[in-house]
Amino acid sequence: MKQPVFAVTSGEPAGIGPDICLDLAFARLPCRCAVLGDKNLLRARAEALGKSVVLRDFDPESGGAPEESVLEVLHIPAAVPVGPGKLDPANAAYVLQLLDTALAGISDGIFDGIVTAPLHKGIINDARASTGFFSGHTEYLAEKSGTGQVVMMLAGKGLRVALVTTHLPLKDVAAAITQPLIESVARILHHDLKHKFGIKNPKILVAGLNPHAGEGGHLGHEEIETVIPALENLRREGINLAGPYPADTLFQPFMLEGADAVLAMYHDQGLPVLKYHSFGQGVNITLGLPFIRTSVDHGTALDLAATGRADSGSLITAVETAVEMARGSL
Numbered sequence: 662m663k664q665p666v667f668a669v670t671s672g673e674p675a676g677i678g679p680d681i682c683l684d685l686a687f688a689r690l691p692c693r694c695a696v697l698g699d700k701n702l703l704r705a706r707a708e709a710l711g712k713s714v715v716l717r718d719f720d721p722e723s724g725g726a727p728e729e730s731v732l733e734v735l736h737i738p739a740a741v742p743v744g745p746g747k748l749d750p751a752n753a754a755y756v757l758q759l760l761d762t763a764l765a766g767i768s769d770g771i772f773d774g775i776v777t778a779p780l781h782k783g784i785i786n787d788a789r790a791s792t793g794f795f796s797g798h799t800e801y802l803a804e805k806s807g808t809g810q811v812v813m814m815l816a817g818k819g820l821r822v823a824l825v826t827t828h829l830p831l832k833d834v835a836a837a838i839t840q841p842l843i844e845s846v847a848r849i850l851h852h853d854l855k856h857k858f859g860i861k862n863p864k865i866l867v868a869g870l871n872p873h874a875g876e877g878g879h880l881g882h883e884e885i886e887t888v889i890p891a892l893e894n895l896r897r898e899g900i901n902l903a904g905p906y907p908a909d910t911l912f913q914p915f916m917l918e919g920a921d922a923v924l925a926m927y928h929d930q931g932l933p934v935l936k937y938h939s940f941g942q943g944v945n946i947t948l949g950l951p952f953i954r955t956s957v958d959h960g961t962a963l964d965l966a967a968t969g970r971a972d973s974g975s976l977i978t979a980v981e982t983a984v985e986m987a988r989g990s991l
Contacts, residue, residue: 668763671698676961678778684973745967753788774953817939859989867904
């Protein structure tokens with residue numbers, strides 16, 4: 662079987678992205694990884710960390726994965742010199758160029774997916790004050806690929822949690838959760854579990870919105886008026902859903918046994934459990950895109966850049982998950 666090839670964007674150059682990308686040279690992964698970034702920056706960071714990494718220019722025509730300690734790099738020069746931990750808006754366009762180059766490689770058939778190291782949304786927005794708000798990796802990739810709706814799912818240590826709503830203030834969540842939204846998110850989740858993870862008949866557990874899943878209307882009516890009708894429609898389509906369940910008991914091992922994913926109603930309902938379960942080895946997966954995209958479950962950690970204290974576990978797991986998805990889609 663041909664080894665998949667992934668574009669790994671090194672993210673914010675002042676953060677730990679370049680540091681953790683270097684560790685891919687030692688990870689013995691069943692794929693090829695082309696790290697997109699400034700080759701000189703990667704070399705300087707390797708020297709600062711005392712890592713003996715050979716940086717080789719990425720050649721899409723080459724054969725299998727390189728030998729240990731060799732990192733394939735698609736060189737994209739930073740706009741200005743980078744100091745570890747020191748953000749510079751002048752490099753914001755460089756960070757977006759990494760994503761644009763990865764997308765171009767997907768379009769050209771060079772890459773089988775994209776794995777992203779963390780970027781810093783604040784510094785990109787500082788630089789883009791006149792060109793519009795940058796809300797993050799996921800939204801940028803969706804817009805550039807012409808994808809109308811994507812779904813955020815985090816996974817780690819056998820647990821997968823997808824979200825109906827993502828980065829909303831808590832006061833806005835209930836109004837945002839509609840029957841059409843639940844149905845469309847669940848369809849994307851079901852489709853990608855089947856076609857990107859190779860699960861024949863995915864079982865999805867669904868959390869209620871309110872405490873005790875509304876307790877029959879005594880603690881809110883969203884379950885009765887919105888969630889349950891959505892699930893009934895989806896079941897008629899043949900989607901294997903169970904719930905809605907109270908979120909405070911849903912994540913018990915006896916409940917999760919045999920389930921392939923949990924669909925949570927909002928960000929801090931599902932992700933605290935997932936991150937407690939697998940932080941540092943979790944993966945952020947964007948469902949609904951016409952290509953594979955995984956990412957780390959952490960931020961840029963500017964204070965750890967070039968210190969040797971950055972943990973590359975999440976990035977390595979993100980690549981391994983991308984490989985699993987590539988095989989599941991065959």
